[in-house]
Amino acid sequence: MDQVICLICLKEYIEELSFRTYFSQEPIMCDDCSRKFNYEQVRRCSHCNKKLLPDEESCIDCLFMKELFLPLDDIICLYDYDDWTRQLIYKYKFRKDIVLAEVFARFFKPHIKRLDYDMVIPLPSSSEKIHERGFDHMAEVVKRTGITFQTPLKTKHRAKQAGLTKVERLKDSNPFYIEGEIAKRVLLIDDIYTTGLTVHRAAEVLRNENVTEVKVLTFARV
Template sequence: MKKCVICQNSINEEINLLNLFSSTSTICKNCEPQLTFNLNDRRCKRCLKVLSSEENECLDCLWLSNRYQLINQLYTIYDYQGLIKELMHQYKFMGDVAIAQIVQLPKNILKQYDYIIPAPIHPNKLATRTFDHVTFVLDIQNVNYIQIFETELRQKQSDLTKKQRSLQLNPFRINQEIELENKCILLVDDIYTTGLTIHQLAELLFIRKIRKIDTLTFARGGNNGKI
């Protein structure tokens, strides 16, 4: 009997003609409702941030636009809160790779792009964690991607305010030359919070006359008011 990848309780799924040839669920009916993305919230159409009642336009995108050319669209799977926040920590820092199964990438979106490019991980972090938490999800779902970025070692971003992050130099660089002009690019990362990481990556691509840059993240966080 299959067990839930989150709580390890048995999944009792009745087999019928409708699901006979489909893959069985890896999440039980108790855990599944806790993994959410609230479509009813008033959100920025570009970055999906939940807008406050005082925001007529997204202040995060406005803040980013003062320094960067903005990405076209963010796609995400979950809100980074509650159970999903605990699971992402368990996955990234405790090495529970079974948790990667909860991140089901939208294949209908992936197929729209010329190149899928993941955010890079520094070799020191890779050695500590023993796996790349972004490309691992892509690999287990057989998604074709290229890695053209590398990064300098940075202070843990969640320990910094948005202002402190913005004062850092761009830590990323492109390590190989490929033809990117007029291409549609999808950047993939685990969590979108302030948007700085994604826009620092996109900054290196826009100068190569990209047609469009979108982003897919496993979860969409908030900045918790940090400025």
């Protein structure tokens, strides 16, 4: 048995040695923390994974996005954006607990490996955000998966988007632009899927560079 420290709650716990654990990756979180990640089995949009309201036959968010953008080829969301994931993401992004990149990477890695794509691109932060935080939060996560990725997609600095409605967000111009070569099939990696506007704008810029397929993998769905 090995005594290890959970990267989330920082408590020491015992990892019992078994055939399964002997051949698995080094443990980084305790069972109590790992069980708190949730993806509620309720009626959802088959495309964007949004929880549908009782009277919502067709997803209003998807109908809204289709009026403005070509649909994304696939949207995969790992967990719900509940109090647990919100606090974890906040601790990582705003309290700058960079060690938590290992936790997010551990969840992302098997999903990235099973998907088909030509290029993995972490959704970028602006140079101002990177300077303020000290690291590019999504690039740091993907780097820790050990999977090859590129960063030709860039973004200009913009005001904080949290709390804004779709209409308010639409008033801003598209902040994304390309520097470098782009493959035909792209997998975008992001932390939170809220209205979907951010990733649709990123996909719009990619498709202007003749990208034929854009998939999105996000950690949490609001």
